[in-house]
Amino acid sequence: MEPEVEVNVRGGVLYPIDCHLHPGDLMQTIYQYLQSNGVQFHLNTTIEGFEKEGRKVSKVITDKGDFTADAFVLATGSWLPIVTKHLGIELLLQAGKGYSMTFENVEKNLHQPAILVDDRVAMTPMGTDLRMGGTMEISGLQSPMLIKRVQAIFKAAKNYYPNLPVSFPSSEKIWWGWRPLSPDGLPYIGRHSAFDNLVLSGGHAMLGLSLAAATGKLVEEIVGGKKTSMDIAAFNVERYN
Structure with missing residues (x-):
C-alpha cells in the first residue's frame, strides 16, 4: 500500500470507508459558498461584551462596532468560556x-x-x-x-x-x-436557560470537523424552534451547573 516509502510496522488495520481531506481547501470552499449566498463575515473582530434586554441578548459589542440580531449562536471553540463569561455564564471547557x-x-x-x-x-x-x-x-x-x-x-x-x-x-x-475539551468529552449544544435567544455550541475536542455537519443541523433546528433530529440531553450546556 506504500510502494515508495518503507513502513516499519508489524501490521495495521485498514478502514476503507474512512476519509481525509485538506482542511484549508475545505474552509476556503465553504467560505466562498457562504459569501456567494449573502453571508457576511467580520474577520479579526474581538467580542468585548453584550447588551441584554430581559431574557434576551440584544446586541454583541465588538472592537469594530455593535451587532444586533434576533438570535445569537456562540461557537467560538476554545475561546467559548471566555465569551460566555461576558454573559455571566461559567462553562467548564479547557484548551x-x-x-x-x-x-x-x-x-x-x-x-x-x-x-x-x-x-x-x-x-x-x-x-x-x-x-x-x-x-x-x-x-x-x-x-x-x-x-x-x-x-x-x-x-x-x-x-x-x-x-x-x-x-x-x-x-x-x-x-x-x-x-x-469538556470534562466528559462531549460537546455543549443547546440553549442556555438564562436567555431565550442564545444557543451554545462547542467542546468537540478532536472531532470538530467530523461532527460539524451534524452539529450545524442541530443548531439550525434549535434556533428555528424545531424538534431536533436526535436526543441532545447528553449535550446539555448546563450539565455541570
Whole structure:
C-alpha cells in the first residue's frame, strides 16, 4: 500500500470507508459558498461584551462596532468560556493544544493516511504535501510552543517510515492550535436557560470537523424552534451547573 516509502510496522488495520481531506481547501470552499449566498463575515473582530434586554441578548459589542440580531449562536471553540463569561455564564471547557507540520512537494510521499497509534501521531498525505500532527497539551491559550513535543511527533513518524524524505522544519513552519475539551468529552449544544435567544455550541475536542455537519443541523433546528433530529440531553450546556 506504500510502494515508495518503507513502513516499519508489524501490521495495521485498514478502514476503507474512512476519509481525509485538506482542511484549508475545505474552509476556503465553504467560505466562498457562504459569501456567494449573502453571508457576511467580520474577520479579526474581538467580542468585548453584550447588551441584554430581559431574557434576551440584544446586541454583541465588538472592537469594530455593535451587532444586533434576533438570535445569537456562540461557537467560538476554545475561546467559548471566555465569551460566555461576558454573559455571566461559567462553562467548564479547557484548551488542548496540538501541533502539526506540513511538508510541501514530498518526492516520495505516503499514499494512505495513517494513525500511528502507539505514538498518537496522525499522518495525512494531501496531494504532493504531507502533514504530520499530534499531542494533547493542556497548558491554556497563552502558552508558548514546546519544541520537544514537536520533535516527538517527527521522531515517531521517522520510526514508522524510516526513509521518508523530510527533514525537521524550522520553527516558523510549525503550526499549533487548540482543541476545546469538556470534562466528559462531549460537546455543549443547546440553549442556555438564562436567555431565550442564545444557543451554545462547542467542546468537540478532536472531532470538530467530523461532527460539524451534524452539529450545524442541530443548531439550525434549535434556533428555528424545531424538534431536533436526535436526543441532545447528553449535550446539555448546563450539565455541570
